[in-house]
Amino acid sequence: MxxxxxxxxxxxxxxxxxxxxxxxxxxxxxxxxxxxxxxxxxxxxxxxxxxxxxxxxxxxxxxxxxxxxxxxxxxxxxxxxxxxxxxxxxxxxxxxxxxxxxxxxxxxxxxxxxxxxxxxxxxxxxxxxxxxSAFTCLRQGSEAVRTIQQQLNYNYYDYYQICPCDGLYNRDMNKMLIYALQKELGIPKSSATGTWGPTTISKCKEKSFSIGNSSPIVKLIRYALVCNGFSVSTSSSTYDSTLDTILKNFSNSLMINKPTNQCNYTVIKSLLSSNGDTSRSALGCDTATKLTSVQIQTLKNNGYQYVGRYLTNTPNGTLDKCLTLTEINNILSSGLKLFLIFQESGNSAANFTNIIANKNGEKAFEAASSFGIIQNETIYFAVDFDPTEDVIRSNVVPYFRGILNSRAKKYKIGVYGTRNVCNILRSELNISNFFVSDASYGFSGNLGFTMPKEWSFDQFSTDISIGTGNGQVSIDKVAVSGKDNGVTKIVTPGINNFYNYLTSVFNLAMNYSKNDISKSNKLVLQFFRKKGGYGGDWFGTSVSNDASNIQWNLVAGEIDDDFCNLVKSTLDQDIPEFKDPSTDCYYDFEHLAATLQSNMHVFIDTENEGLDLFIDLYSGWMGDLTTFAKDIETGKPSNKSYQEYANERLFQPGTSFSMEDYIADIDGINLARSLLSNTSMKITDAFYNYFMNAENGETYSSTRTALWIIRTYGNYSAFKEQSDYLNQDVVPVSTFRLLLNKSSTISKDAYTAAHNAFNDYVRSCLQ
Known part of the structure; x- marks a missing residue:
């Protein structure tokens, strides 16, 4: 007091x-x-x-x-x-x-x-x-800004009023700078408004400064640079090379094209307003329109490379703005990149509470997951109004804290909002992905606030119509910094359905095994093996692969039929199909289960570990490569060499070694190593981490070959040494060849051609 x-x-x-x-x-x-x-x-x-x-x-x-x-x-x-x-x-x-x-x-x-x-x-x-207002420098202010405020008051108060000298670049100071510009442009005091009206824009477009020019406007440019966080002398009214360099840095920070050795309207407008020159071109846009193929082509024809779209509709709203899977596929197949916006309300403080945050976070996660958006991508949650700092701290910050505690955190959390909203959330919650609503240049949260350095997208002009006829579409123009590369591919949504199914099977196994994770993992794999015919009744035969149940039971372990029947009766549904995120092949998970469990199961006692290794290899990729050699022998046309035909047919449909077989074999090895190294890991977590988690920008499955070679052999040379050994007609190689091909008439040339084709493919994946 x-x-x-x-x-x-x-x-x-x-x-x-x-x-x-x-x-x-x-x-x-x-x-x-x-x-x-x-x-x-x-x-x-x-x-x-x-x-x-x-x-x-x-x-x-x-x-x-x-x-x-x-x-x-x-x-x-x-x-x-x-x-x-x-x-x-x-x-x-x-x-x-x-x-x-x-x-x-x-x-x-x-x-x-x-x-x-x-x-x-x-x-x-x-x-x-x-x-x-204060006239002494506040704790958050700077003396450099305060000096500018004093100079503006001294020279231009007659056009506006005496403004604060607190060292803070704020709304009043921004208006004072524009009043000063209007005075220097020759606009009468009676017509000056402190805003960018048509007269100010027209007269400013007539101004351009080159190195050596002097003008009071150049000094205002220097003032504005300091206010935007760029250090420069404010005592000179001359446009020199140092000023030009700093203006170039400023322009680069906003992705603005600045003329060489000049400062023009585009740069000046961006210094003194959040939206800048709205006529400038942009690489990005956003729209509430469900885009047709024709409209997508309109975007491409107009030079756009990124498009922002909404994940969901507003409940009880009249605008149908949300994405569809077809639209996503059309956008990505056209070569455009997608960025994601979540906004169901967000236009008043009442929409920002912890309860709403949890609900919105879950909705955004469900929507993104259903579209197959990989979890390295960013979702921009909208703050589509002009909250004061008090409201940002009392409502918006807690709301985003709730978003960060929801399942949406599996994605990168971004913000659509004013500069002030973005800067405060960066400081308070360390959020660093921003879609800035700079087009709302009159918002108090934009006037006098610097651009967040971590901006990804900058919406600077709204409600623009481009194209004609069926291709016409309304968009907002968006500058692109390159920080967010956008969505360029999606995981087939079926993988989420399969993951949920896998989780249901695992939960049944945990109950069946009395919460034994290791045993539950085995039960899950047994269920899928039986579905694929990779084991079962010792005296029956498998439904596929022409391999006996006895062989698979020996190399991968017995199958618990009671558990398999429990799953069938409890879930009573078809196993969801999914595509591999990297190859786009429909995934043969039954094959993976067989290879994975073979690599985890010890066939005989540890004194014969060498033979067990051979069994693991021949129950996986080496077995498929062996039968592929038979394909080469029996299918080679007379006008092709063994090697030409092997190179041509490797991983092709209709062969014994398709791409589906290969990825299941290699993934089985990789997942086996993960589970063996961590006996408390659940098969569901291993699957999620390998196929769905993209925290590093790509899933582990997308680097499966390199992962397999490096973890198993250390390098390609060591792999090739083993592969070459497995191509010798010696025991036990000859035994496995006879067992798998049921023939001793496959030529050495066919086996060698198959091995060479496979070795070359592996080497190409490591380059």
Whole structure:
């Protein structure tokens, strides 16, 4: 509590409390808007104004007299009261304009940028006095900005008003800079608005500065650079090479094309407004329109490379804006990149609560997952209004804390909002992916705030129509920084359905095994093996692969038929199909289960580990490569060599070694190593980490060959050494060849051609 502020408050209530034109104020000794409003109403009463208000409007301004040294009475009390609230001591509170009051007013004027002004109180300074703005540098402010504020006041206050000198680039300072520009452009004071109207834009477009030019506008450009966070001397009005370099850095930071050795309207507009030159080209756009193939082509024809689209519709809303899988496929197949927006409301503070955050986070996750969006991508959650700093901290920050605690955190969390919203969320929650709503240049959260350095997309112009006929579409223009590469591919959505099915099978296994994770993993694999015919009744035969149950039971372990029947009766559904995220092949998970469990199962005692290794190899890729050699022998046309035919047929449909076989074999090995190295790992987690988790920009399955070679052999040479050994017609290789091909007539040339084709493929994956 400040004793002198309390004294001012008591005086106001005692003097004007019975006047209906005055609202009594709280006597707490704290300067706040209540006390400032009281001082303004007191001044209006003294000026004879009958309809008083809390604002210092044009009538108050026009009637306000100069209060000079030697004056006394209530007007002096009001000046002294304002000084005490502002932090300046007039030496007392007595209604007499003596030396102390004169010195305090002079100090205020000096802080405002008028060091040689008198200590008398004119109306321009009275308006500045009866305000909450500061004229000393605040803790968050900078002296460099404060110096600019003082210079702007000194040279341009007559076009606007005395503005704060607190070291903060804010709304008032931004308006003052534009007023200053308007004055230098020759726009009359009566027409100046402090905003970018058509006259200001037209006259500014006529201005261009080259190295060596001098102009007061060049000094304003220097001011604006400092306000945007770029260090430059503000004492010169000359356009020099140093200034040009810094302007180039500024332009690059916003992806603006700046002319060589020049500064033009495009750069100036971006320095003094969030949206900049709205006629400039852009690589990105966003739209609420479900895009047809024709409209997508319109975007491409107009040079757009990125398009932002909405994940969901607003409940009970009338606009059908959400993505469809067909639209995603059309966008990506056209070569465009996609970025994702979540907005179901978000246009008022009431939409930002923890409860809504949890709901929205779950909705966004479900929508993105259903579309097969890999989890390295960013979802931009919208703050589509102009919250003050208080509302950002009280509502928006807790909301995003809730988003970060929802399942949406499996994706990168981004923000669509004003510069102030983005900067505060960066500071408070370490969010670093921003889609900035700069097109709303009149928002207080954009005026006077610097661009967040971590911006990905910058929406700078809205409601633009491009194209004609069926190709016409309404878009917003969006600058692209390159930080977010956008969605370029999706995982086939079926993989999510399969993962959920796999989880259901695992949960049944956990209950069946009394929560034994290792046993549950085996039960899950047994279920899928039986579905694919890779084991079962010792005296039956498999449904596929022409391999006996006895062989698979020996190399991969027995199958628990009771558990398999339990799964069948409980789930009673077809196993969901899914495509491999990398090859786009439909996945043969039954094959993977057989290879995986073979690699985990010990066939015979540890004294014969070498033979067990051979069994693992021949139950996987080596077995498929062996039968592939038979395909080469029996299918080779007379006009082709063995090697030509093997190179041509490797991994092709209709062969014994298709791409589906290969990926199941290699993935089986890789997943076996993960499960063997961590016996507490669930098969569901191993599947998710390998096929669906893309935290590093790609799934492990997309690097399966390199993963297999490096983890198993260390390098390609070691792999090839083993592969070459397995191509020798010696025991036990010859035994496995006979067992798998049921023939001893396959030529050495066919086996060698198959091995060479396979070796070359592996080497190509490592390059």
């Amino acid at each position: 400040d004793a002198m502020v309390l004294k001012v408050q008591k005086w106001l209530n005692d003097t004007y409390g019975q006047d209906s034109r005055f609202n009594r104020i709280t006597e707490d000794g704290k300067t706040g808007w209540g006390t400032i409003y009281g001082l303004r109403r007191a001044l209006q009463i003294e000026l004879g104004i009958q309809e008083t208000s809390n604002s210092f409007g044009p009538t108050t301004y026009s009637l306000c007299p100069t209060i000079a040294q030697g004056s006394e009475g209530n007007l002096v009390y009001i000046v002294q009261g304002g000084l005490w609230c502002k932090g300046y001591s007039p030496g007392g509170f007595n209604g007499y304009y003596g030396n102390g009051t004169y010195a305090a007013v002079k100090a205020l004027k000096t802080d405002a940028g008028f060091p040689t002004a008198s200590g008398n109180m004119q109306r321009d300074f009275m308006r500045a006095l009866l305000d909450m």
